[in-house]
Each structure stands twice: as structure tokens, then as C-alpha cells.
Amino acid sequence: MASKTNPFTxxxxxxxxxxxxxxxxxxxxxxxxxxxxxxxxxxAAFFFVADQVLGYLVGLVMNVG
Structure with a gap:
């Protein structure tokens, strides 16, 4: 354990x-x-594009059923 020193030191x-x-x-x-x-x-551009693509794909899957 470290020894205590005074604030000035x-x-x-x-x-x-x-x-x-x-x-x-x-x-x-x-x-x-x-x-x-x-x-x-x-x-930011990469994640925006990835979000748009994944959102589009999820939309296609949801509309199939």
C-alpha cells in the first residue's frame, strides 16, 4: 500500500x-x-448506410408474412 504524503509534497x-x-x-x-x-x-456515414440497408431488409421480411 502506498504511503501517505502531505499535500505540498x-x-x-x-x-x-x-x-x-x-x-x-x-x-x-x-x-x-x-x-x-x-x-x-x-x-457516421457507414452506420447511416448500414442502418438504412438493414431497415430496408427488415421491412422486406416483415411484408412477406
């Missing part, structure tokens, strides 16, 4: 760890954001 440790983080550049962030948005649009 904890905040010092957090600050030390945060300084070790390699933050992405603005360009990397913009490119990643654009890639995510493009993939969201593709996924």
Missing part, C-alpha cells in the same frame, strides 16, 4: 511529473483533430 511530485510530459505541437494537435473529425464523418 504531492503537488511537488505532480509538478515534476508534468514537466516530463512531451506536449504535442500546435501543428500535431491540428492534424490529429482533423484526422479524428474525418474518421467520425466516415463512421
Amino acid at each position: 504531492f503537488l511537488q511530485q505532480v509538478r515534476t511529473e508534468v514537466s516530463k510530459v512531451t506536449w504535442p505541437s500546435r501543428k500535431e494537435t491540428v492534424i490529429s483533430t482533423i484526422m479524428v473529425l474525418v474518421m467520425v464523418v466516415f463512421a
